Amino acid sequence: MNKINRKVVRTEDLNFWQKLYIPEILKGMKITIRQMFLPKFTRQYPEEKWIPPPSFRGRPVLVEENGKERCVACGLCSRVCPALAIEVQAAETELSKERYPVKFEINMLRCIFCGLCEEACPEEAIVMSKDYELTFFSQEEAIFGKDKLLMPIDELKDRLEFLRKYR
């Protein structure tokens, strides 16, 4: 049998009132009007902000502990980053065998928020924050240096705890 011209067989025929269509429309309107009085889902964004759960991957930041970054400039994050967004330049500290990043830059236009840098870091020095508001007016502004990347550890407690629990 020709598949396209097959007659559609309804399992249940519409009764007379349903075929009239108008009572059904009125019923539908009742549902529509009821919807108007239900609570709204809209969030008034700039005033009312969404606070993400700890599992959220916002912009990657450097953990700042006792006024210093934890990062030891091993360069693993930079190696693993699939988007080649991270640039680290190491330098030595006064202590022997210790290094710190003189330059740590993440190009936020390249970052894809995959969280691989966070996974690769041996020091838990780079983690994904809850910050999702990223706007810039130029490409230069989008390259975040250490000044913008450092974030005190207190603000990152949630995420660190989450990482310890689930990683």
Add this chain to the structure above:
Amino acid sequence: MDILISLIKIIVYLGVLLFTVSYLVLVERRVSAFIQNRIGPNRVGYKGLLQPIADVLKLMIKEDIVPKLAYKPLHRLAPIISIVVALSTFAVIPFGDKIVLFGQEIKLQIASVNVGILYILALTSIGVYGIALAGWASNNKYSLLGGLRSSAQIISYELSMGLSIIGVILISGTLELDKIVEAQSGWRWFIFLQPVGFITFFVSVFAETNRLPFDLPEAEPELVGGYHTEYTGLKFGLFFLAEYANMITASAIVTTLYLGGWQFPYLNTFGISDFWLSIIQILTFISKVLIVIMFMIVIRWTVPRFRYDQLMNLGWKWMLPLSLANVIVTALIIYLVE
């Protein structure tokens, strides 16, 4: 003096109508947002009340793009036809009985044409030119399809619309709209005397105003934007305005023909002074029109769009026979009663 009064009436009515149209857009957006559990535009001004002004300003500032291959004169003319027709239909609609202001008796109707209904039918038929010409002159296949659909749709539904009105004319025995309203004093509204005629007329009104469920001429998912795909800026704004003006006019016609116009049942038995009587009548008319408009908006978010064949099926196989039968039955009853 008469001319002056007419001019004042025209200015007042144009102002009120344009104001209502622009706010109707806001109302529709807010109501549809509420139906979808959203809030809708609420940023410009208090609770978004200045949104229409922002919209109009935006439309005026926008670049006016005319496609290279468009037929320019008609491309320019089409939105003008649409808006002129939409606004001038309102001229014959009585929005109150009479009001005495400064010792002058003023009839609350701009033009008391003795063939008022014919005038309305004629103008709504011209309205289709705006859409069809816009579709054709844009030189775009989607626009053309939209324009053609609109002409086919309006022609098919005009028949049942005209036939349903005949029932009203038979009962009231006149083509003048103010007389028709007068004939509906008390509870003798034609919606109760002509229920079938009301339904066929109302459905045809949806088709004539291109409102969902019959908005095939501008079906966004199928035709991009239909006949106004190639319009930008103020010209698009005119089409938009015309659409909503049409909606108001259509609701006003429905109110006048079937819902008793400005009649407030048994109002003159309450013993109110003449001036307040007229005011209440005007308010009655406005609120009736608003109720019809709200009904149209809620219907829009309830019923999905018809397929084209379903539309034609409904028009020719159901609406036309129904309205014809309505005319015959009405005529028979009137013949037997008299």
